[in-house]
Structures are given as structure tokens and as C-alpha cells.
Amino acid sequence: MQRFPLAAEFESRYCKVMKKTPPASRRSVPAPWHGVRLATLTLEASEDGPGLARAVIPASWPDRCAAGLLEICPPRGAAPVRVIEAATGWIAPLHAKGALVGLDGAVLHAALRDRCGAPSAGVWRGEPEAVPGFVLNLPQFIDDEGGFDTERFGAVAEAAVLALALSAPQAAQLAVGVADLALFLAQMDLDYGAEEARAQAAAMADVLAAHADRALARLAAAGLARPRLVLGIKPASAVERLLGVETIGVAAPLSALDGEGHLARWARARLGARGLSAEAALAQSLAGHDPFGVADAAAMRAMHETLTPYFGALASAAPMQAGGVARGAQARREALPARRSGYTQKASIGGHRVFLRTGEYPDGRLGEVFISLPKENAAVRGFADSFAIALNVGLQHDVPLAAYLDALADSHFGAAGAVEGDPAVRVASSPVDYVCKHLGANYLGRLENADPIEAVAAPDAPSLPLDLPEEAPVREPARPRRVRAHLKLVS
Numbered sequence: 001m002q003r004f005p006l007a008a009e010f011e012s013r014y015c016k017v018m019k020k021t022p023p024a025s026r027r028s029v030p031a032p033w034h035g036v037r038l039a040t041l042t043l044e045a046s047e048d049g050p051g052l053a054r055a056v057i058p059a060s061w062p063d064r065c066a067a068g069l070l071e072i073c074p075p076r077g078a079a080p081v082r083v084i085e086a087a088t089g090w091i092a093p094l095h096a097k098g099a100l101v102g103l104d105g106a107v108l109h110a111a112l113r114d115r116c117g118a119p120s121a122g123v124w125r126g127e128p129e130a131v132p133g134f135v136l137n138l139p140q141f142i143d144d145e146g147g148f149d150t151e152r153f154g155a156v157a158e159a160a161v162l163a164l165a166l167s168a169p170q171a172a173q174l175a176v177g178v179a180d181l182a183l184f185l186a187q188m189d190l191d192y193g194a195e196e197a198r199a200q201a202a203a204m205a206d207v208l209a210a211h212a213d214r215a216l217a218r219l220a221a222a223g224l225a226r227p228r229l230v231l232g233i234k235p236a237s238a239v240e241r242l243l244g245v246e247t248i249g250v251a252a253p254l255s256a257l258d259g260e261g262h263l264a265r266w267a268r269a270r271l272g273a274r275g276l277s278a279e280a281a282l283a284q285s286l287a288g289h290d291p292f293g294v295a296d297a298a299a300m301r302a303m304h305e306t307l308t309p310y311f312g313a314l315a316s317a318a319p320m321q322a323g324g325v326a327r328g329a330q331a332r333r334e335a336l337p338a339r340r341s342g343y344t345q346k347a348s349i350g351g352h353r354v355f356l357r358t359g360e361y362p363d364g365r366l367g368e369v370f371i372s373l374p375k376e377n378a379a380v381r382g383f384a385d386s387f388a389i390a391l392n393v394g395l396q397h398d399v400p401l402a403a404y405l406d407a408l409a410d411s412h413f414g415a416a417g418a419v420e421g422d423p424a425v426r427v428a429s430s431p432v433d434y435v436c437k438h439l440g441a442n443y444l445g446r447l448e449n450a451d452p453i454e455a456v457a458a459p460d461a462p463s464l465p466l467d468l469p470e471e472a473p474v475r476e477p478a479r480p481r482r483v484r485a486h487l488k489l490v491s
Contacts (some may be wrong), residue, residue, distance in 0.1 A: 108156060
């Protein structure tokens with residue numbers, strides 16, 4: 001599962017020292033914040049040397065949100081960083097022009113209060129950015145009945161586009177993206193890989209696109225500049241930390257466990273939606289069933305293809321320039337045909353089974369790779385899926401296959417050892433090394449990266465999968481050499 005490293009980032013950048021909940025502040029605050037109880041977290045900035053920093057956030061927010069606030073708005077002196085004051089700092093200047101396009105600052109305050117969305121750090125600080133952005137936190141738009149609150153989502157999305165356009169009038173391009181699709185679907189009791197989940201994601205994207213276009217039309221009607229709007233996923237930033245996001249963008253839930261070995265938030269949400277206890281989920285797991293709906297690479301690819309008309313080719317940590325599509329512009333991804341050629345290779349690396357499946361363009365170019373390690377643990381399978389997805393995104397955006405092979409070949413980690421079942425590769429130092437050698441031999445003719453094996457006649461009867469025939473020495477003038485026959489795989 002491609003998960004945003006919230007806990008790791010929090011521990012590496014900040015160390016919580018103490019937390020206290022003060023009484024309600026008597027300061028003058030915007031109406032949406034009335035009655036919100038605040039908590040002060042005192043943090044130690046470990047990277048910047050000794051010193052304490054304080055962040056004031058709603059008491060209902062996760063503690064890790066404080067680290068995101070301090071990263072977005074670094075403290076000055078001993079004064080605490082208050083999220084309400086920081087938000088007012090970028091929302092209040094929008095009032096005058098906002099009236100021309102019907103932008104209500106209360107919508108932006110309420111969206112932040114409920115962690116529904118927030119802009120990029122440059123907007124908070126009043127600093128220019130190459131592409132000012134806004135992140136919409138999908139799970140916060142689930143209503144009390146467990147459904148998608150499309151009305152509020154549309155209103156916040158529209159306000160986000162208007163706020164970006166007014167905050168950065170000189171910016172040629174704006175970016176609006178979504179986060180935590182995995183938790184969003186789990187809360188509605190939908191399997192990420194199910195057709196119903198893809199339909200729900202497409203409906204969400206359609207609402208976002210429609211309201212983004214409405215916002216652009218309102219800007220044009222008011223005689224204001226209409227920027228080029230991009231819908232997609234930007235690299236992970238402090239905004240996701242501030243919102244308490246678990247997974248970036250539309251990343252698939254590839255493991256029910258988080259980085260610390262506990263149930264991930266999306267997995268707990270799925271159990272809650274299904275009315276299952278942790279004990280019942282464990283019983284189902286021991287019985288060979290998946291009570292969570294963990295996705296695989298094929299499910300993530302299907303989700304990407306569903307959302308491509310709205311967002312372009314998506315990668316959880318890909319930059320916007322490679323992962324977004326401008327409204328009214330063409331995406332740069334070269335999509336594969338719905339029916340494509342390719343093959344499946346079954347092999348064994350040091351006794352560890354691996355299945356490699358390829359998809360090709362009509363001209364024979366490699367367009368996608370999927371790797372399955374059926375006997376490995378969830379972490380290794382998740383890594384393999386993530387590696388394949390990253391490789392596919394690059395291949396479909398004209399990144400040369402040779403560039404990947406040059407960078408990744410000879411990676412050393414388990415599983416490693418002798419390769420059985422693939423006559424083009426004899427030894428691999430890791431599954432990644434095996435994939436590089438195999439693809440290099442079959443698509444680039446790089447026999448120097450593989451270990452060529454002399455071909456001999458196949459036996460009359462087919463061998464069982466991954467079983468090797470007896471090796472026999474071949475007499476040569478110089479020194480004896482052992483060869484292996486090509487294997488004939490049967491299902």
C-alpha cells in the first residue's frame with residue numbers, strides 16, 4: 001500500500017513533549033470556529049536544533065496535524081502558531097474580490113475546521129508558487145448515513161478553485177486534487193477493486209470537474225483572469241499532514257496494516273462499515289478469506305483507467321506535471337488499447353515463486369508490467385505492486401525502458417538466487433533484478449544483462465512447472481560445461 005508516511009514524518013521532524021487543552025478562547029474568531037475547543041501541543045523541532053514550538057489546533061484533530069501546521073507556518077519567536085489565525089491570514093484578504101464571484105470565506109473556514117480541505121503552503125504564507133494547489137480530503141465528505149455528501153463536496157471544490165484564483169492571480173496554472181480515496185471507499189463499505197467503487201470514484205471526479213468548471217465560469221463572468229486549472233495529484237506535502245491524511249491521492253489499500261504493524265485506519269473503517277469485530281476479522285483471515293478488501297495492482301490499474309478522463313494518469317507520489325490533465329487540454333499519457341497483447345512468465349527465484357505479466361502496444365512496445373509474488377508476505381507483495389505501478393506510469397509517459405533497467409538492475413535483496421523456469425535468466429540478486437534482466441532480454445535484446453543459456457532439444461514429455469530436467473555434461477575441447485534445456489510450461 002502506498003501510504004503517506006505520516007507517523008514516520010512526525011517522529012523524524014517533531015517529538016511531542018506535552019499536550020494541554022485550554023479553556024475556550026475569548027479571542028474574536030470567525031463564526032465557523034465558534035464553540036470549537038482548542039488544544040495546544042508543544043513540540044520539539046529535532047531537525048532545527050534545540051527549541052520548542054507550540055501549535056494550537058482543534059482538540060478533535062489528530063496530534064500529527066500539529067506537525068503539518070508548524071511546517072506550513074513556521075513559528076516566529078515564542079508565540080504559538082494558531083490554526084485559526086493562520087487561516088484567517090489567507091482567507092480574509094479574499095473578501096473584497098470574493099464578493100464579485102460569490103465566494104464565502106465561511107465555507108473555507110468550515111472546510112478547514114472539519115479537515116475537508118486546505119491550500120498549499122504558499123497560499124498560507126502569501127508566497128508565490130509555481131503551481132498553487134488545494135487538497136480535498138475525501139473521507140471528511142462522508143455524511144452521517146455513510147454516503148457521499150456531494151452537495152458539500154461540490155461547494156468546497158468550487159470555493160477552492162475561486163480561492164486559489166484570487167490568492168494567486170498571477171499564477172498561470174492552479175492544481176486541485178483529492179486525497180485518501182482508500183479510506184473514503186472503506187467508509188462506504190466498498191472494495192477498492194469492485195466495479196461499484198470505480199463508479200463511486202468516477203461520480204466523485206465528475207462532481208469535482210463540474211464544479212471546477214463552474215468556478216472558472218464565475219471568474220470569467222466577473223471579468224477576472226481565468227487560469228489554467230489542473231485536476232490531479234501533487235507530491236505529498238505538509239497539507240496532507242495538516243489534514244491527517246493516511247494515503248495520498250487515489251492510492252490503493254495494498255495492506256490492511258500500517259507502518260507500525262497495526263490495523264490501518266481504512267481497514268478499521270471497513271470493519272466498522274461491515275459490522276465486524278477485530279476477532280471476527282481474524283477468524284475470517286485464518287479461514288482464508290479477506291474481510292478488508294485488500295487491493296492488488298490490477299485493481300489500482302482499473303481505478304486509474306477509470307479516473308484518467310478526469311485526472312490523467314495517476315501515481316500516488318507523481319508530480320502534478322506527470323500526473324494531472326488540464327481541463328480542456330490533452331493528457332500526455334499514451335493509453336494502452338482495451339485488448340492488448342502480452343504474455344505471462346512463471347519462474348522461481350531461489351525457491352520463491354514469481355509471476356510476471358506484460359501488456360504491449362500494437363507496435364510491440366512494452367506498456368505495462370504486473371508482478372505477483374503469491375507466497376510472500378503483504379509488505380513484499382505491496383512493494384512489488386508499487387514497483388510495477390511506478391514502472392507502468394513511466395512507460396506510458398514515454399520514459400525509456402532502458403532508463404529503468406540501467407537504474408534498477410543488480411538490486412540486492414531477498415528473494416535472490418538461482419532462477420528456474422525462465423531460460424533467459426539464470427541468476428537474480430532480487431525480484432527487481434530478475435524483472436530487469438527478463439525485460440532487457442525480451443524487449444531490448446540485452447543478453448549481456450541476462451545469463452544466456454545454450455538451447456538444447458526439449459524432452460518428449462513436458463516437465464511439470466518449475467521442474468528442471470536432469471543436467472548432463474557436454475564434452476567440449478576446452479573444459480566441460482553444463483547446460484540446461486528450455487522448459488516447456490504447462491498449466
